[in-house]
Amino acid sequence: MSQDTGLEPHESDGSAAAARRDHRPARRRFPTHLIVFLLPAVAVYTMFMVYPLLDSMRLSMFGDVDGVRAFVGLDNFVRLLTDDLLSALFWNAVVQNLLFFAVHFFVQNPIGLLLATLLASPTLRGRATYRTMIFIPTTLSVVIVGFIWQLILSPLWGIVETPLLGRSSTALVTLAMMSVWQYVGIPMILFYAVIISIPEDLIEAARVDGASGWNIFWRIKFPLLLPTVGMVSVVTYVANMNAFDLIYTVKGALAGPDFSTDIMGTLFFRTFFGFQLQRGSSTMGATVATMMFLVILAGILLYFFGWHRRVQTYEL
Amino acid sequence: MNRSRSTAAILAAILVLAGCGEGEDPRDDTADAAATDDGTTDDGTTDDAAAGDDGDQVTLIMESWRNDDLAIWEDTILPAFHAEHPDIRVTFQPSAPDEYNAALEAKLQGGTAGDLITCRPFDVALDLYEDGHLAPIGDLEGMDAFSDVARSAWVTDDGSDVFCVPMASVIHGFIYNADAFDELGLEEPATEEEFFELLDTIDADGTYDPLAMGTADQWEAATMGLQNIGPNYWAGEEGRQGLIDGTESFDEPQYVAAFEQLGRWAEYMPSGFEAIAYPDSQNLFTLGGAAIYPAGSWEIALFREQADFELGAFLPPPPAGQDTCYFSDHTDIAVGMNAASEHPEQARTFLEWMSTAEFSELYANSLPGFFPLSDHEVDLDDPLAQEFLAWREVCEPSIRNSYQILSRGEPNLENELWDLSAQVINGTIEPDAAAQRAQEGLERWYEPQQD
Known part of the structure; x- marks a missing residue:
């Protein structure tokens, strides 16, 4: 980031100065106004995002040696990945987290797509009402969503006898579905925006050529939607890998039963802040946080090189 | 549009009114506080x-x-x-x-x-x-x-x-719905055997869930479950000190037996107990849906307020033939x-x-x-x-065995007991395996347990 901030003004310097040369070729001044415009965003972003990120990475290289904090290099990472207790918890959390994301990917995208297509159908009445109603849960607090669904799914007061949230086989998937219910409005709106922006000419031309509605969807609309599917997925991936609130609200920091709902966010919380009699360790917590960052980074790189570069975008 | 504007105006008016309503209480409080201050001034001290x-x-x-x-x-x-x-x-x-x-x-x-x-x-x-x-x-x-x-x-x-x-x-024991006990003609149990007979009777009658407890939050299973009945098995302080000294280990029969009793509770708990959280079981009991609540004494004030039936309490009943009884007085x-x-x-x-x-x-x-x-x-x-x-007169008090020293390392015994107790009741781990795992956890970091 620091590199970026160093580079950007220079690049803009060149072009802006070039532009100015046309008017006043005699003087070449450093465009201070660019710095003025950039500074607030760069300062705030650096102070609240870049610096904490780098500092927590620095913190992950420290540890308690005989009660004194000292630089230990990558020891914390080695411990996190090799210690049988810690690594079991960590990999358990990573796997659950990927499963949590997989449910979102495979359920949220198709449902969002279906809803968007239905919304875009020309014969639908009350479109604004449906759109608003489906989107409203997204604006609710996660705590409220967790609490309401917990009551709905309660074997005592709710609609199902099966303790969906209480069995290790079903708890995580149920939580993921609750989250899908809450956030399905976002892919729906984004897909919907793409679908209604497709020019009518394309569809009409296809119809003239004899394409069925099914064909029009898969051959015309879907390819145009793919870049958005990728973008929605990567945003969901980042949000899911950082998720914490829903699990904490519904299952607590110990993410039971038997850690079956433990994801990286809850593992980080317990490690960093401690829990009940377990004492927190800020250095090991920072190590978990850094690993979260690396896992997210890896996912984004995979998306970028594996999908974003290959998927074809069309100018309309 | 006009309608929504007038709605907004009404809403705004309500908000303002509500704001005024809340505003009154603090002012009353300040008035009271000022009066007290005046009182002290009369004693001859300055306002400062x-x-x-x-x-x-x-x-x-x-x-x-x-x-x-x-x-x-x-x-x-x-x-x-x-x-x-x-x-x-x-x-x-x-x-x-x-x-x-x-x-x-x-x-x-x-x-x-x-x-x-x-x-x-x-x-x-x-x-x-x-x-x-x-x-x-x-x-x-x-x-x-x-x-x-x-x-x-x-x-x-x-x-x-x-x-x-x-x-x-805070003291652990069982709080029961005394009206339900009268209705079914039940007595407080004196031994573990009587306790399970009692649960069977309530279960057979079917009007009430015998035990109001769930395992969703995990801590009830450990705190109101294991730490409640456990001291009778591990002889209270003696066992607790034994674990700290390293003269006893968690995989010994007394700890397995405590887990075994806990595991037997499952069939008397409401169906779907795996997803029943702490407030759920409190409400189930105070609404009169369950007969017995494995409790901590801190529930008394809340139950007094919410339950409209008579309450009674009994000690965690010791196994038959055991003269001394122990309870958790944490x-x-x-x-x-x-x-x-x-x-x-x-x-x-x-x-x-x-x-x-x-x-x-x-x-x-x-x-x-x-x-x-x-x-x-x-x-x-x-x-x-x-x-x-009054239990302090008849039984030996002890505290929760995971609280002193034994939760300092990784894995933390208290967290382990939450997880293991909940799993024993859920039936996803056998009592002896649970005791074994708790012991292995201690041996990982606690020197007196490592020999």
Whole structure:
């Protein structure tokens, strides 16, 4: 980031100065106004995002040696990945987290797509009402969503006898579905925006050529939607890998039963802040946080090189 | 559009009205407070003295996480102390329970913490003492009124220094719906066998769920389950000390037996108990849906308020043939003194007063379910609380075995017991495997268990 901030003004310097040369070729001044415009965003972003990120990475290289904090290099990472207790918890959390994301990917995208297509159908009445109603849960607090669904799914007061949230086989998937219910409005709106922006000419031309509605969807609309599917997925991936609130609200920091709902966010919380009699360790917590960052980074790189570069975008 | 505008206007009006309504209460409070201040001025001190510490009167600030108890301290407990010691004025200054530890630590380091510090049990308070924030108070005369078990949560590991005056404990047992017991003609069980016969009878009748408990939050399984019935198996303090000394291990039969009994509870719990959380089981019981609630005594106040049936309580019943009975009388809250206090003498006077019978009686009656830890004879107005307290006469008290020392390493025994107890009840781990895992966890880091 620091590199970026160093580079950007220079690049803009060149072009802006070039532009100015046309008017006043005699003087070449450093465009201070660019710095003025950039500074607030760069300062705030650096102070609240870049610096904490780098500092927590620095913190992950420290540890308690005989009660004194000292630089230990990558020891914390080695411990996190090799210690049988810690690594079991960590990999358990990573796997659950990927499963949590997989449910979102495979359920949220198709449902969002279906809803968007239905919304875009020309014969639908009350479109604004449906759109608003489906989107409203997204604006609710996660705590409220967790609490309401917990009551709905309660074997005592709710609609199902099966303790969906209480069995290790079903708890995580149920939580993921609750989250899908809450956030399905976002892919729906984004897909919907793409679908209604497709020019009518394309569809009409296809119809003239004899394409069925099914064909029009898969051959015309879907390819145009793919870049958005990728973008929605990567945003969901980042949000899911950082998720914490829903699990904490519904299952607590110990993410039971038997850690079956433990994801990286809850593992980080317990490690960093401690829990009940377990004492927190800020250095090991920072190590978990850094690993979260690396896992997210890896996912984004995979998306970028594996999908974003290959998927074809069309100018309309 | 017009309609929505008028709706908005009405809403705004309602909001303004609501704002006014709330605004009235605090003003009343200030009026009251002003009146009290006037009262002190009459005693001959200046207005400043009420807030500061010049003149004859000294103000002590008491840090606490019990913001629920603010009214009790201000209206009942502190006036009694002020009447005896007009030269000392104590202000109760609570913060939110989940912020307390961090806030207190910050205040202590910044030198802005109050003179009196409410102590969490065991390592949290011990850390404060070792960092020099809490003053040793073992030489207070009143400390003789506290037994070793009562002190155990606020002493150094070798037992040499005491740094907080024990204030209250919570007791585990079973609270039952006495009306339901009358209706079904049931008696309190005296042994474990009778306990399960009782559960079978309630189950066969079908009107009530026998046990109101779930495992969703995990801690009930450990705290209200294992730590409730466990002391009868591991002989209370003897077993707890044995684990700490390394002379007993968690995979021995007594611990397996405790897990086994816990595992048998499952069939008497409401269906779907795996997803039933703590407030669910509280509501199930107070709404009259269940007959027995595995309890901590802190439930008494809430149950009194919400249940419209008679309540009774019985001890965790020991296995047949066992003469001594044990129960969990867990040390929970104490008060110590800020080592940096500017008024150590006055703070010690207050702590001394906290060790008297008068304080014990006041406190215990204001907060039924939190029991004084001193040896003074105390009479409680609440018969249910009195019943819990009377167990100290017949059975041996002990504290939760995972709280002292054994939860310092990784894995943390307390967290392990939450997980294992819940799993034993859920049927996803066998009792002997659970005991085995708890032992392996201890052996990983706790030296006395490693041989």
